[in-house]
Amino acid sequence: MVDLIVFLVLLALGYGFGRYAELKHYKSIIQREEEFRDIPVVTTKFPPLTKPLSDVALVSGSVVISVDYFKRFIAGLRNLIGGRVTAYESLVDRARREAILRMKEEARAFGGHIIFNVKLETSSIHKGRKNGIGAVEVMAYGTVLIKQ
Amino acid sequence: MLVTNIEIIPGKRITEHLGLVQGSSVRAKHLGRDIMAGLKNIFGGELKGYTELLQESREEAMERMIEQAEAVGANAVLNVRFSTSSVAAGAAELFAYGTAVVLE
Numbered sequence: 001m002v003d004l005i006v007f008l009v010l011l012a013l014g015y016g017f018g019r020y021a022e023l024k025h026y027k028s029i030i031q032r033e034e035e036f037r038d039i040p041v042v043t044t045k046f047p048p049l050t051k052p053l054s055d056v057a058l059v060s061g062s063v064v065i066s067v068d069y070f071k072r073f074i075a076g077l078r079n080l081i082g083g084r085v086t087a088y089e090s091l092v093d094r095a096r097r098e099a100i101l102r103m104k105e106e107a108r109a110f111g112g113h114i115i116f117n118v119k120l121e122t123s124s125i126h127k128g129r130k131n132g133i134g135a136v137e138v139m140a141y142g143t144v145l146i147k148q
Numbered sequence: 149m150l151v152t153n154i155e156i157i158p159g160k161r162i163t164e165h166l167g168l169v170q171g172s173s174v175r176a177k178h179l180g181r182d183i184m185a186g187l188k189n190i191f192g193g194e195l196k197g198y199t200e201l202l203q204e205s206r207e208e209a210m211e212r213m214i215e216q217a218e219a220v221g222a223n224a225v226l227n228v229r230f231s232t233s234s235v236a237a238g239a240a241e242l243f244a245y246g247t248a249v250v251l252e
Contacts, residue, residue, distance in 0.1 A: 010190055025193075047158065058152050058228060062206070064199045066185065068192030098194075117154050124224035125230040135185070135195055137202060137228060137240075144153045 010079075015072030022090065029097050041115045047145055057110050060141035061102025065095045068133040086123040092136055096120060100138040112144035149214050150224040150251065152201040157224070157251060164218045164250035171212025175205040176239035202240060207229065222248035 045129040067075075078085045099120070107115050121139045152163075177185075181197040188195055217225050227244035235242070236240050 013188055013238060014192065016189075021191065021193040045154065046156070047154075054158075056150075056152050056154065056157065060206070060230075062199060062202055063193040064202065066188045066192055066195050069190045071192065072189075116160060118230070119153065121232065123234070135198065137198070137232060139202075139206075139232070141153060141230060143152050 005080060010069045011073060014071070018068030018070050022094065025094055025098070027045060029094065029101065032101050034132050036101060036108070038115040039104050039107055039113065041100060041104070041118050044068045045117050047114065047116050053115065056114070056143050057146060059103050059106040059110065059112070059115065059132075059144045061099045061104070061106060062089070062137065062139040063095055063098045064101065064135050065098070067091055067136075068069065072122060072134060086148050092138070095138040096122070097139070099138040103140045103142060105146040110144055111121065112145055112146050115144045120140035127135070127145040149217065149222075151210065151214065151228055151246070152224075152226060153228045153246075155227050157226070160251045162226075162249045163252050166217075166222050166244060166248040166250065169213050169216040169220070169225060169248045171209045171214070171216060172241060172243040173191040173205040173207075173208040173212065174235060174239055175201055177201050186235065202232070205240065205242040206244070209242045213244045213246060217238070217246075217248040220234065220248055222250055223237045224249050224251045 066087070071091065074087045075085050078087070103115065119141055123137050124135070177197055177208050180204060181201075184197060213225065213228075225246040225248055231243045233241050233243075
């Protein structure tokens with residue numbers, strides 16, 4: 001009985017705080033994406049030839065985001081019936097966009113105007129144990145062309 | 149020391165190729181951070197302690213790579229790649245590798 005109450009409380013906490021954190025994060029992501037729109041991010045290996053030759057530098061951004069109790073429960077249920085795990089999709093999406101934004105912040109500090117050869121790397125910090133930390137790490141890195 | 153993840157630097161010529169250089173770093177955070185991360189696992193959100201941890205170890209891995217490049221007499225490292233893997237609970241291995249070259 002006590003276990004059930006603890007479980008329900010954790011579920012409610014996870015749902016409440018997790019949802020609030022996600023909405024807040026998405027709001028800030030959308031706002032900052034607007035702000036950094038002037039720095040294009042491309043995955044081509046070479047800089048566009050229309051830009052003048054200039055200095056280059058390596059820039060990167062990374063973030064670790066944790067799942068909440070509710071999402072983990074929903075994903076566990078989803079495992080039984082199969083299909084898209086939307087709870088985790090939004091988590092990874094948030095992490096990727098945040099990592100790219102942090103990379104752009106660094107690029108702006110360098111005075112860069114375009115980031116090319118961008119690579120995204122995702123790894124999970126999760127050991128498969130029942131009480132292991134469920135988190136996703138995303139790193140974005142690329143080369144920035146610096147204005148002269 | 150120029151470190152970049154492209155293969156050719158615009159306007160510069162590679163005069164010598166010195167092979168692969170690499171650096172890695174395995175780090176863990178103290179128990180307090182792990183407990184905080186465990187709590188965050190209920191509420192969700194960013195794990196700032198772990199973001200910091202990975203950032204620090206990535207910088208260290210890059211420093212080690214640069215040291216190695218300096219030791220072989222390079223003045224640039226091109227085509228740098230990063231890779232992450234978790235070796236044990238609460239510890240992560242960061243690995244950086246690239247090609248050491250001499251630019252004119």
